[in-house]
Amino acid sequence: MVPSSRAAARAERRARARSATRTAVLAVALPSVAALGVFAAAVASAHPPPHRPPSAAPLPGGPDRQAAARPELPDRADRTSRQPADLTAEPAARRTGEEEQAAASARRFSLPVARPGLSAVFGEPGAHWSARHTGIDFPVSSGTPVLAVTDGAVGTQWHPAYGRLATVTAPDGTRTLYGHLRAYRILRGPVRAGEVIGWSGSTGNSTGPHLHFEVRPDGETPVDPVPWLLERGLDPR
Known part of the structure; x- marks a missing residue:
């Protein structure tokens, strides 16, 4: 070749x-290409593409009807869903405060003896007084504890008519008098309402054991102790 x-x-x-x-x-x-095409088709059928809604068509009836068909705006819905304020909360709190204040006021005062009941009242005439009765009398037995009616300062003295007399001068100048005492527990010094200042007796111009009690708001002029005590939540009758 x-x-x-x-x-x-x-x-x-x-x-x-x-x-x-x-x-x-x-x-x-x-x-191989054919197999890839089959696999792609299977994946597409298992995970279809997200549905995209068609663009909204305009509502019939013009702009006014379209505005009425729209949902409420969130801020407007919030305003209309708010609940009205609780109008009872403040009066209830005020009542509670007034009750607490009344209770605190009552704690600052005390009856002069534990057992109420009167044997003589204010202004009553009688042979045992030079004019009219200047206080109220509690018919308690000798040795009954006598209590300070207010906070204040204690003073003691002997008086021909009152016998052993104790006085308590409150911070506002009110003086309370406790007459015919058998003995003193406190001769002078500070005292709290409800504290024992002495014991009842029958000293001075007295016909028997009792406690003579007076109230003098200005420190000098006696007034009826019953309404004065009632105003402070205490009933001596």
């Missing part, structure tokens, strides 16, 4: 080899 024939034979063999290679590659690649 001549050289040109051999070259031509070699070229033909190389062409056949390349053709066989392309056929093999296509035989492998085409099924």
